[in-house]
Amino acid sequence: MAIKLKIAIALTIILALMTAFVGCGRPPAEVSKVPGVVVNVIDVGQGDAILIRTSSQTTLIDTGDVPAREKLISYISGLGISVIDTLIITHPHSDHIGGASAVLSSFKVERAYDSGQTTTSHLYRKYLAQIQESNIPFRALAAGEQLDIGGGAVLKIFAPSQPLISGTDSDLNNNSVVAKLVYGNFSMLLPGDSEQEAEERIVSQYAGDLHSLVLKSGHHGSHTSSKLPFLQAVNPEAVVISVGANNEYHHPHPSTLKRYNSLGINIYRTDTDGTVTITSDGKTYNITKER
Secondary structure, eight states: OHHHHHHHHHHHHHHHHHHHHHHHHOOHHHHTOOSSEEEEEOOOSSSOOEEEEOSSOEEEEOOOOGGGHHHHHHHHHHTTOOEESEEEESSOOHHHHTTHHHHHHHSEEOOEEEOSOOOOOHHHHHHHHHHHHTTOOEEEOOTTOEEEOSTTOEEEEEEOOSSOOOSSSOHHHHTOOEEEEEETTEEEEEOTTOOHHHHHHHHHHHGGGOOOSEEEOGGGGOTTSOOHHHHHHHOOSEEEEOOOTTOTTOOSOHHHHHHHHHTTOEEEEHHHHOSEEEEEOSSOEEEEEOO
16 A cells, blocks of 8 residues: 555656646746846838837837738747737838738737828728727827836837828828837837937927937938937937848938947947847846847
8 A cells, every 4th residue: 555655646746747847838928928128129121010028018019011021920929929918000101010910810919009190001901900800999199198018117109299290201200109118217219210300399399308228210220310409319328220131222321320320329230130139127228139
């Protein structure tokens, strides 16, 4: 009887260890949970896709262009993410909305926001139809709002504001959603494709609140963005340029890079560095490159 009891105890211990082992390898859902804040400026070529993870929520700002959608879905899925709590489309150009349909088909999206600007493009119409068919809570963002994205992190919205900017070379760009991520002492400004006209308005309205440790370069480093008064108001230590290698627009522009360098801003680029990841515990931050 003693031998049988010992064997039974041993089998129970082995079974418990096996169960624990399986549990350790199981959690895709747990992978997406992070301490502090993690921002991935995903390498989607010529476009924007910025993933923000906190201890309780996942936020995706923009979705890259159509050719990068499989890469985007693979990257997000590889992190064990199945739910996107907040989807934000800064404006309806294809290099920001191109992967939205794939995102809406691949993940459970809890709520969606955009700039309120509409287009007649197939990409925009499909994105809007999917949101409506899935009954996803959806509305336009406006300057002055603040979104809680979990874990003590917030997004302060600086644009668009009424009346919308009009008569520029790209009103869609200039009415982009502009958001500032704030988590403790860490901050990162996300200006979409805002150009000079939008930068001037934001500086006039929010100059005292624009300072951010990290800047996502506006409009992929175009010469139309990152003008000196704007950069002086933001006063970032680092800038991340989401841009495609050898793109037809010649982004980032040499004049923009010159301004960054003249202000001593550390430059990261997805075309040369791959996905750029910023992590913060609310006190300090760290930036790592994929390659």
